[in-house]
Amino acid sequence: MKKYLNISLIYAIAAMVGGVFYREFTKMQGFGGVTALGKVHTHLFLLGMLMFMVISLFAAHRDLTKIKLFRIFMPIYNAGVSLTAVMMVVRGIAEVLGSPLSKGASAAISGIAGIGHMLVGAGIILLILSLKRAAKEQVLRTSKRRSLHQIGRRSGASEAKRAVGIGLSAGRRQMCKIRI
Numbered sequence: 001m002k003k004y005l006n007i008s009l010i011y012a013i014a015a016m017v018g019g020v021f022y023r024e025f026t027k028m029q030g031f032g033g034v035t036a037l038g039k040v041h042t043h044l045f046l047l048g049m050l051m052f053m054v055i056s057l058f059a060a061h062r063d064l065t066k067i068k069l070f071r072i073f074m075p076i077y078n079a080g081v082s083l084t085a086v087m088m089v090v091r092g093i094a095e096v097l098g099s100p101l102s103k104g105a106s107a108a109i110s111g112i113a114g115i116g117h118m119l120v121g122a123g124i125i126l127l128i129l130s131l132k133r134a135a136k137e138q139v140l141r142t143s144k145r146r147s148l149h150q151i152g153r154r155s156g157a158s159e160a161k162r163a164v165g166i167g168l169s170a171g172r173r174q175m176c177k178i179r180i
Contacts, residue, residue: 004056011048011081015041018085022092029096037092040085047081047120055127062134069130073123080119087113 019041026035055064064070091109094101101109 001056001059004052004059007078008049008052008056011044011052014085015044015049018044018089021089025093026096031096033095035092035095036088037096040088040092043088044081044085047084051077058131058134062138064130064134067130067133069126069133073126073130076119076126077123080116080121080123083116084113084120085116087116 018037022035022037022041025037026032058064087109091113093099094109
């Protein structure tokens with residue numbers, strides 16, 4: 001949990017730096033229009049800080065690193081968010097400075113940012129699948145624990161009769177319950 005809160009803090013600091021850079025750089029250049037720099041702050045707060053705060057809540061109840069999909073999610077998602085933010089900064093600086101970009105340079109920036117967005121999308125899908133897997137494992141553990149608890153609660157049943165009920169199907173267990 002602490003690891004994810006630390007990652008969240010790093011993204012929060014990066015988002016604040018991005019916001020201050022946007023405000024000061026545009027003010028220093030006398031730029032008053034809309035630029036990609038203005039969106040870096042929000043992207044890093046939501047996709048970075050908020051996402052890892054939510055993940056830390058899940059991690060408080062379950063060790064997510066034991067799920068393979070989650071281990072794959074971490075580097076893919078972080079690379080995607082970072083790549084997207086860097087390309088937004090590059091595009092924004094060019095917009096503020098009024099630097100004419102060649103079609104090739106503009107396409108390269110858009111393409112790399114697009115790869116970043118695809119990595120973020122793939123990361124979100126991996127996260128959802130890993131959380132579904134964690135929920136499924138939790139349900140299985142809970143139902144197994146509940147059924148074992150119900151078998152052990154039979155009043156008047158000896159240990160041997162309880163042990164017999166553990167290996168039986170639900171229908172057979174019900175029949176044993178009636179006989180006991």
